[in-house]
Amino acid sequence: MPELPEVETMRRGIAAAAGSMILQARLIPGPQKPIRVWPNIARLRRRCVRQRIEAVTRFGKRVVLELANKHRLVFEPRMTGLILVAHPPSETHLRFELQLEGGEFPRIQYWDQRGLGSVSCYSPEEFAEHLGPRQLGPDALQLSSDELQSRLGASRRPIKVALLDQRAVAGIGNLYASEILHVARIAPQQPCCTLTKRQWQRLHEAKEAVLNEAILYEGSTLSDGTYRNALNKAGGYQNHHRVYARAGQPCPACHRSSVVRIVQAQRSTFYCPRCQKPPRG
């Protein structure tokens, strides 16, 4: 499930498209319902075809192609979307394609098994409306300890649930929320408003360490095998997970307790009850 490290890996995989020209954009027909395209495929095509790609950026869990006409082409992979330059895992779930001219690769393909993702092309005004500060908080890697505390600190929600709120912080999903809290030694159930300054600092440091380490390993490919980089190669960070999907296994930090799975806001949370204790009192 692509979160910040996986989406950043996708971005790096197509970063060399900067400087290329988009020659064509098309939905690839298939047996399934087409993926969501905004505003629609005809208007998207008119907005991006014959435009040069000036930069390939990322915001939260989205990859953004910045075009010469100041429009932005946005890929949102959600659960199973992949952004590829070659070797799609199957022909059946290829959904969308950009043909390019003048770069290292002739096309960018969007593949999505479950089809929950989307492709959008926004004018600057539309971009501000759809992906502005009302919808998305600052990117998780562009956020200081103080800003993290000021954005989440008043909430009574459990810290694990709050970290998933993209309006507060963009880029952290279910997997990395558990991993970050384990490194920070903070209980996932602890209400945000009870975290101390010291804990916010630890959370910030753990967020930087875990996300950057995961980027280094090119993200996590879980046992379902879905996530791949732009060349359809699996990531490696799943071999370094401390708690995620490891219920019943010994905690790699204390070696004295087992990892426990609980459910918060209908999602699995994994943590070590010995290392991640709520503060006393």
Next chain:
DNA sequence: CCCCAGTCCTGCGGGC
């Protein structure tokens, strides 16, 4: 504002 449940969607694995 906060919080929760339902929805989308497909593939996989458990149970019978």
Next chain:
DNA sequence: TGCCCGCAGGACTGGG
């Protein structure tokens, strides 16, 4: 062996 069901969870919606 096959079928049904539940589960995975990112983002959105509607209701309390």
